[in-house]
Amino acid sequence: MNKSKSIAVLHEHYPKDFFDTLELLFKNQDFHTSLGGYPMFADSIIVRERDLLPIVNAIFSIVFGKAPAVIGSKFPGLQMWEKTTYPPGVALREINIIRNPVDVVNSYVAKTDGTLSGDAENAFCDWLNSFNYAISQRDNGDFLWLLYEEFRLNENQAIAKRVADFLKVEQDFDLAEMASSGKKAEPNFLENNSGQVVLDVITELFDVENWVDDAAEKIAAGCLVGYPLPSSGKIDMTATGNSWKYVFKGFYPAEDDGSWTKGEVGTICFTPEKNISGRLYTTLDISWSLGIHDAGTTFSIYLDDVLIGKTTLTLGASNGGSNLVIFDSPEFVQRSKSVTLRVVVGNPRNPAALGISDDNRDLGIMIRSISFAH
Known part of the structure; x- marks a missing residue:
């Protein structure tokens, strides 16, 4: 793709590192803004709104020796890394x-x-x-998703056309170097x-x-594919557990007592050893929740996008212990080979924002394990 006059792609450069590093250039602007004097010095300092995109374009122009309309990075597994905040004017594809x-x-x-x-x-x-x-x-x-196995010499021109149309640039590249x-x-x-x-x-x-x-x-x-879960097994959300096989997104890294939900939605996917049909009990062992002034944490559980239960949890002195919450689904019907479980937290809380601690995470509940009986 870098053969194109319109495209410039860095090799495995983490986008967050790139843009976060550039943010250091605007510390002076932020300082003067905090004092209310930023407009007075706008002509003699680096200004985010005016200068960031030209700086980005200049970097890519220097590295690649051209003025590309599309900039990017080849970075496998980017969805598993911390999300990048892109500046205004940068449209993500x-x-x-x-x-x-x-x-x-x-x-x-x-x-x-x-x-x-x-x-x-x-x-x-x-x-x-x-x-x-x-x-x-x-x-x-x-x-845009593509299958590597479809890259064949007689097909690559057509794939290149799809890529060019997707990026809204002229197709002046052929992807000839890629071949399954x-x-x-x-x-x-x-x-x-x-x-x-x-x-x-x-x-x-x-x-x-x-x-x-x-x-x-x-x-x-459109159905997620989950790692197999034995009928007698459970999803262990602790640091030494097996949750890394089943968590798709929405959980912070596992700790000794389990995993905190991250923001409003946590998603887990598994493939049951045997197809589930009929009454299903879903048990969450919850070790911690963040309650404020006796206001509990509200959360709902969905299986395959079907609401199976909602509750508000106030643990108090039970925090750190084993708190079992059981949801009964009298007539659960598995709609695909795998089952998707979503934990939706109605009121995640940020301890740092609340002045409780320096923890700047958006926390809901910490789950020690999830098990199923049918």
């Missing part, structure tokens, strides 16, 4: 290239010298989060500690023999 999970785990784990490095299960779960992100963004007009081998993906990670487990999970969740069609169908269906 995303291109997500999805590859067969077997090949992706190969590239993470199996090195060209034949050695194995890293963990196959972690690699697959990172990939699964990215795949689910594509599903969640399928109706977003500023998001067309060969069936074979696992090279089976000797890894979790290698066979991962292959079994991949073949359970995806039709690897017809990967291109299966991926397109799953994205079009």
Whole structure:
């Protein structure tokens, strides 16, 4: 894409680092603004509203030797990193290239010298989060997903046209350097500690023999794909637990007592060992909630977008203990192979904003575990 006169893409540069670093240029403006004297010095200081975009454009012009209309960064897994705040005038568009999970785990784990490095299960779960992100963004007009396996020499011009139309630029690039081998993906990670487990999970969740069609169908269906959960198992949200396999978004990193919900919505996805139909009990073991002046935390639980319960929790002296909240779904019907659970918090609170502590997170409830019985 960098062959285009209109496009300039950095190699794996975290956008937040880029824009946050530029914000340091405007500390002087912020200082004078706090004193009420900013307009007086506007002609002799760097001004965010006037100068930020020209500075950004100048950096890309220097690096790439052209004046691009589209700037960006190739950054795998960006959805798992802290969200970037983009300045006014920068319109965000995303291109997500999805590859067969077997090949992706190969590239993470199996090195060209034949050695194995890293963990196959972690690699697959990172990939699964990215795949689910594509599903969640399928109706977003500023998001374009492409399948790596569709990059073939006789198809690349058509794909380049799709990319150019999406970015609203002239198609003066051909993507000729990108080409799938067309060969069936074979696992090279089976000797890894979790290698066979991962292959079994991949073949359970995806039709690897017809990967291109299966991926397109799953994205079009709009249902997240969840890691398998045994019938007797639970989602352990503590630091030593297994929640990293099941959390899609909306939770802070796990701690000893569990994971705090992040903002208003936390999303978890799992694939039951057996299809669920009929009465279902969903149990949340809640270790902490942030109550203010005896005002509890209100939250709702949704399974596959169906509300199964809502409550307000005031733990008080029970904070830090085991507090079981059980939701009864008399006639639950599983609508796809995987089940999506959403925790929707009505009143998340920020301890720093409330003057309680220096904790600047938007907290709802801390969940120790989630289990299901049917």
